[in-house]
Amino acid sequence: MKNTLHFTDALRLKKPKAFLVMLKPAGPACNLNCDYCYYLEKQKLYRHHQSFIMKDDILENFIRQFIDAHEVPVVSFTWQGGEPTLAGLDFYRRAIDYQKKYANGKKIENTFQTNGTKIDEEWCDFFVDNDILAGISVDGPEYLHDHYRKTPSGGPTFARVMKSIDLMNKKKVRFNTLTVVSDYNVHYPLEIYRFLKGTGSRHIHFLPVVERISDTSEKDELQLVDPSCSNARLSPWTVPAREYGEFLTSVFDEWVRRDVGRVFIQIFDATLANHAGYNPGVCIFNSTCGGALVMEHNGDLFSCDHFVYPAYFLGNINDTALTEMVGSQRQFDFGISKRNSLPMYCRRCEYLYVCHGECPKHRFLVTPDGEPGLNYLCEGYRLFFAHSEQYFNFMAKELKGRRAPANVMQWIKNKEGQAKKIQMPERNDPCPCGSGRKFKNCCATKPPWSNMSSE
Secondary structure (H helix, E strand, O other), rough: OOOOOOOHHHHHHHHHOEEEEEEOOOOOOOOOOOOOOHHHHHHHHOOOOOOOOOOOHHHHHHHHHHHOOOOOOOOEEEEOOOOOOHHHHHHHHHHHHHHHHHHHOEEEEEEEEOOOOOHHHHHHHHHHHOOOEEEEEOOOOHHHHHHHOOOOOOOOOHHHHHHHOOOOOOOOOOEEEEEEEEOOHHHHHHHHHHHHOOOOEEEEEEEOOOEEOOOOOOOOOOOOOOOOOOOOOOOOOOOOOOHHHHHHHHHHHHHHHOOOOOOOOHHHHHHHHHHHEEEEEHHOOOOOOOOEEEEEOOOOOOOOOOOOHHHEEEEEEEOOEEEEEHOOOOHHHHHHHHHHOHHHHHHHHOOHHOOOOOOOHHHHEEEOOEEEOOOOHHHHHHHHHHHHHHHHHHHHHHHHHOHHHHHHHHHHHHOOOOOOOOOOOOOOOOOOOOOOEHHHHHHHHHHHHHHHHHH
16 A cells, blocks of 8 residues: 555645644643653743743634634634643633634534642533533542542642532533543453442543653653654553553443443444444544644644644744644644554554554554554554454444444343343243143143243
8 A cells, every 4th residue: 555645635635624722721730740641741841931821812812713714613622731720710711702702603612621629619610601511530439540640749639539520510510531541540440430430420531541751861851752762661650552452341341231322431432433434533543633733822833732742843823823734734744644654564454444553652563574653552452342343333233223322232131141031930830821720731732832932
């Protein structure tokens, strides 16, 4: 397969009709110091900045350009960090006012990802009043969550997060949960899944942590490196690939038997979409990427949240139009390289249609035949896809037939013989037909009984 641009690729190069920009209103600043955080050290890129809070003129400029650039009726804003609550409520009140000012008839949506330690009633009321979907980072029960998610002094954070979740449930805030799967909590899949359901979360996102630490960088340089760096080692908190696959498999086995249609797990939804031939809705399982960028507090735009490195800097919104940067040849090349750089081992894989090589950030291994570019999580994904394939195939068939994928739960019961079975009576037992005669003198002699089957 030649790495050439297709006609459809050239069409994409003109101008995307919609795209995502993850906004960092407080930059890489955070009130926590989670051991595995990949973004906190981005402060080194802005070491001379006295404040990481986005200025009002940048906020208004971005909102105006972002809405104007979208050729679709719904425009979605994504507020992330660092910790976005550090920008303060008044910042977001102004943001809502700017969105209304420049909406021009388009519907505006907002999502807000937070560590949950600063959420109070005023924040909850703001979320509800503006119909904002909040994402809360929580890594499972207390003994799992507090292992890596710590305050700057090394203290626990679980109690503060749970207080916020309880408050959001009370205030009826729409929220989902994001759980980082690390080397530590990967061993407790069902404990985590059941805990998350117990919090009231019905939309769950699992994020596998995969980071490499440079062996050559100076202390004032970024230590967590991109896939192009050869002198790097896995961080101690990186999730083992096979164990991540086993984690997904364990959660899936419970979900597919009990919770389909009631609990929505992002990776399962995306896998089902690819099985059914629909857009997976997440960039990691798409054939190309580049449609999910990130803008820092000062207006700097980068190709992706996981590629905030100088090599992937596209420009600053104060100097260059947003549409020009998003639709640039540089960003197009970044996105299309996800597909064009796939090693032959991946292109021949039976699960290519669902995986597409996953995130380019994780492609730093060598294939069995010596070609670079294999995804670190490949072994785990192959295990999960092989295990779940028959169930996703059934759900995809139901989806295409305009039936509920949740029908898979009854299908599994029937398939595995879990439905209630009819107990065959003994010869001298009363006949179950209700005749009053013994079974041996009644239905036992009739051919229909011998053909009765258990459900």
